[in-house]
Amino acid sequence: MKIFITRVIPDRGVNLLRHAGHTVDINPEDRVLSHDELILSLQKDAYGAVLCDLDDKIDPAVLDAAGPQCKIFANYAVGYDNLDLPAMAQRGIAATNTPGVLTNAVAEHALGLLLGIAHRIPEADRYTRAGKFTSWGPTLLLGSDVSGRTLGIVGLGRIGSRVAHHAARGFDMPIVYYDVKRSEEFEKSYRAAYRKNVDDVFAEADYISIHVPLLPTTRHLVDASRLALMKKSAYLINTSRGAVIDETALVAALQNGAIRGAALDVYEHEPALTPGLADLENVILTPHIASATEETRQAMSEIAAQNILAVLDGRIPPNVIKG
Ligand code: DGY
Numbered sequence: 001m002k003i004f005i006t007r008v009i010p011d012r013g014v015n016l017l018r019h020a021g022h023t024v025d026i027n028p029e030d031r032v033l034s035h036d037e038l039i040l041s042l043q044k045d046a047y048g049a050v051l052c053d054l055d056d057k058i059d060p061a062v063l064d065a066a067g068p069q070c071k072i073f074a075n076y077a078v079g080y081d082n083l084d085l086p087a088m089a090q091r092g093i094a095a096t097n098t099p100g101v102l103t104n105a106v107a108e109h110a111l112g113l114l115l116g117i118a119h120r121i122p123e124a125d126r127y128t129r130a131g132k133f134t135s136w137g138p139t140l141l142l143g144s145d146v147s148g149r150t151l152g153i154v155g156l157g158r159i160g161s162r163v164a165h166h167a168a169r170g171f172d173m174p175i176v177y178y179d180v181k182r183s184e185e186f187e188k189s190y191r192a193a194y195r196k197n198v199d200d201v202f203a204e205a206d207y208i209s210i211h212v213p214l215l216p217t218t219r220h221l222v223d224a225s226r227l228a229l230m231k232k233s234a235y236l237i238n239t240s241r242g243a244v245i246d247e248t249a250l251v252a253a254l255q256n257g258a259i260r261g262a263a264l265d266v267y268e269h270e271p272a273l274t275p276g277l278a279d280l281e282n283v284i285l286t287p288h289i290a291s292a293t294e295e296t297r298q299a300m301s302e303i304a305a306q307n308i309l310a311v312l313d314g315r316i317p318p319n320v321i322k323g
Contacts, residue, residue: 002023003025006033006038010298012301020312039061049071051076072307079214096321101296102291102299106159106290107159107162107163109286110237110290113263118145120141120143123282127141147171148172149173150206150207151174151207152178153179176192203229203230205234206233207235209237209239213240220246232259233260245268261282264284
């Protein structure tokens with residue numbers, strides 16, 4: 001079978017596909033294909049499977065270009081807001097993602113952002129490199145404590161739970177959380193408190209970490225009114241999807257001191273940044289790299305390949321997304 005991969009990925013999964021006897025074509029350029037380019041690439045051959053990533057918008061035009069022999073689009077990501085699931089289901093094309101293997105990496109990155117913004121680490125790095133460090137100072141670059149402060153988790157999936165675990169065990173942080181589903185077991189394990197209304201998490205927490213998927217119901221979940229509920233001393237961390245936050249409202253909140261800081265790995269109009277964001281000192285901005293460790297990206301490559309191999313063998317893939 002012929003398989004198309006939309007972007008160069010770590011080799012483990014590619015090797016698995018080739019060892020299974022499949023022919024793999026990979027977009028040779030290390031960049032996102034435009035919608036038109038993706039369509040043209042898929043029309044070049046009769047691909048039985050496509051391995052795509054979160055920047056590829058898999059809509060009806062792309063599915064039609066792939067043709068009726070194409071049985072799966074395996075997303076190289078845990079998030080799948082780029083996939084048109086009803087259109088895929090209508091054509092009998094499987095959709096899969098890569099959950100589990102990136103939980104630790106993303107949770108570590110979220111905590112890194114939290115510690116980095118609280119202790120002003122990137123800002124201090126810029127200060128030091130600029131040659132401004134002339135003496136130790138009692139009031140130099142004062143940040144905020146983390147230990148014992150309340151962490152708000154919005155979205156208690158695998159990653160949100162892992163962030164809460166490290167924060168509670170490592171930094172004695174009391175946890176308040178919101179999710180569509182309550183977990184009494186989680187509450188017992190971490191002495192966490194459930195808030196039925198997400199607004200209460202925004203009002204109570206000192207640090208808020210966002211872990212919801214991007215859905216019509218979560219788009220702009222963090223808007224001007226929720227930012228206004230936050231303490232002036234609080235920080236917002238986002239490693240989920242950018243459009244969960246109204247970035248214009250966030251820039252305004254950061255500019256006028258409505259909140260103390262934000263640390264973002266994802267952006268509303270990715271890769272573009274909302275004007276004003278990059279001018280702020282009280283933000284950390286990373287380029288959607290929360291899962292970007294060697295080990296994790298190889299594991300994602302392997303799991304995406306396994307999903308493809310399962311479908312091409314006529315089996316149910318391990319990570320099928322139910323629409
Ligand atoms: C995902 O997997 O959805 C992340 O955003 C990228 O690894």
